[in-house]
Amino acid sequence: MLRISFKLMLALLISAFVFAFGVQELCATTTYIVGTCKTGVQYTTIQEALDASPLANVIEVCPGTYPEQLTIINAVTLEGIVANNSSAIRISSPAGGLATNATINGSDPAAVHVFVKNATGAVNLTNLIVDSTNNQVPSDVFLVGVLYQHTSGTVNHVIAVHQQANNLGYGIYMEGGSSNPTVTVENCSVHDFDFGGIYVTGPLGPTDIAGGSGVTSDVPTGQITAKVENNIVASLVDEAHNMLFGSSTLDTVTGNLSIGATNAPGNFGMTVDANAGSVISGNSIIGTQTGISLQDDGPSLKTNKMYVLSGDGIFLNVNLKTSQITGNTIQDTLFDGIDLNCKTVGTLVHSNTFEYLAAGYIKSPTGFSGSNTYVAVQNDFTACE
């Protein structure tokens, strides 16, 4: 009896091992190499590797310059790798420039350099430079460095540069949809764009904010869930929005550094029109015109720091019912700390610190008060007139 049981157990054990290894084989990672820096199945262009059969789970890209306009429609991890003392994997514009290949903001035509489109699984981009120099985009077409449209995934350690196209250039643009994708943008560097740095928004674009097509329909909430952390965004021109969190988004935005242009400081550190429950916290904004513009009630602004601005630290464009504005520091600014813009704020705005400013709060609604810290502020607050 004992021997029979032992044999039975052994058989089961072996079966389990065979099954386990078999499953592993079925789910094996298919990895392709772009370039020749590593052995394996090699391709010369990234798009060829993306289109190859069987579909790749992982595509490793050797250091080099790849003049391509990419479309990604399947789940994949596309990552630059370090080889021969270099880590520069530059996706540049093709010789003929970037073709118009997408629609953003509901109806705006766009030429997208890396287009992640309706993929059913997660698409992850890592360690890449998307350099849109010489994009040759027509004057009425938007330019986007990286566009995620209705797709989940992570953009990590990606550098998006030179998205310049007649003041219609975006670095990284994450657009949601009915599939409610979950996206993360982290540790990225975005600079030398001429309109938007990092955008996260619903499928109709930022409805209440400049840069959209002006659509003002009621957009269902929760059409994209985004985490935006530890990025550096530096603008190039006036009127740019370094970071924008548009309608129908739910964001955790923290640890980002938003920098204004030295010679063109008329831009926005962050423009926020996100859903209730979103928290914009622990970010630093230096040298822009406006630090954070709050366009809609819902998201809260907490413990952000704004320095050396040439305009308001925080500008309020909506009556507050749930948004909290607390614990922020606005320091060394030529103008005002928080422009309440005569909006209703109740007790939701308090415990902010103002140091070395012309004014702390301006256009404060009747009865506004709150425990705040004022240091070297010419006028702690002014009333709504």
Next chain:
Amino acid sequence: MLRTGYKFMFVPLFSATLFVLAAPELHATTVIVGTCKVGTRFSKIQDALNSTPKPTIVEVCPGTYPEQVTISGTVTLEGIVSGNSSVATLVPPPGGLVTNATLLNGDPAAVQILVEDVSNPVNLTNLVVNGSDADVGSAAVVGILYRNTAGTINHVVTFNVSGGAGGYGIYLGGGTQNPKVTVENSTFDHDETGLWVQSNSTSSALTAIIENNLASSCATCIEVASGATATISNNTINVNGVIGIALAGSTGTVTGNTIVGGQDGIEEGDAGFTIKSNKIYGASQFGINLDIAVLTADVTGNTLSRIGTIGIAFCGSSGTFNKLHSNTFEDMNIGYSVPFGFITTGSTFIGVTTDAMIPCG
């Protein structure tokens, strides 16, 4: 017996309570500068400081005070909010600044708030020192000078402190009392040097805690010279000049700072600082320049982005390579410049165009 014991205990307890409650009343002397608040009033800060009995707290109403102030006793000097303003500003007197101190290097200096050899702490809060770019010939201009005195400088602004012979927003000098000075939540704007730390001792004769400050538009924003122990953390530095943080001849830690622009983010020469978890962006030459023979403390966990020439340069002893590791380089031509044999342990290179590392020379 129990009842007697209870009463016996109650008497000293009551006395002690009375003493504790009365003590602050007996020892705190508060005077006012200006007319915004009732109390013993003075029109000048120096008159208030010199008054008898010696004030422990001097509250300064919003206004402009054309004075050079000397503090020789322990005191808290604080600007107060009144009405709708919180700006108490010291500016140079009508006749200009005069030389009233000597820096540790022997140079004469015209100081706007001079705190020297005070045996107990001196605290400054909520004050503005406007140097007005006053030039005092061969003397340096200093907004606030603490020499051989402990204390806290909190929520203070210095700006436009510069001069032909140098300008310092705040100058901390050590001495025989081995003072501990904290500078926090303050602003240095358009000062030639935002904050300077030094003693003349070969060992540490000054402990400086420098945290949560903003330095903007300075040639050198924070400099720690010889003979000090410094903790420099969570400051934001918008250089627009040459060096964000310069370190020489002292020890301590530099952690969690954000440095934007300028020529070099952090420069260390002949010092022993742990340099950790700083974010350095857009320096035109070096992110961190370790111009030092031997690394005695870790340089690790820093993120360097868009550095013009080299992310981290260290051409000292190969025996101390292990102190330099796990840094992140992003969007630049060259990560490390190091001697042969260096291994980029734990470091991350993103978009480093030319070389992750190059040999020195």
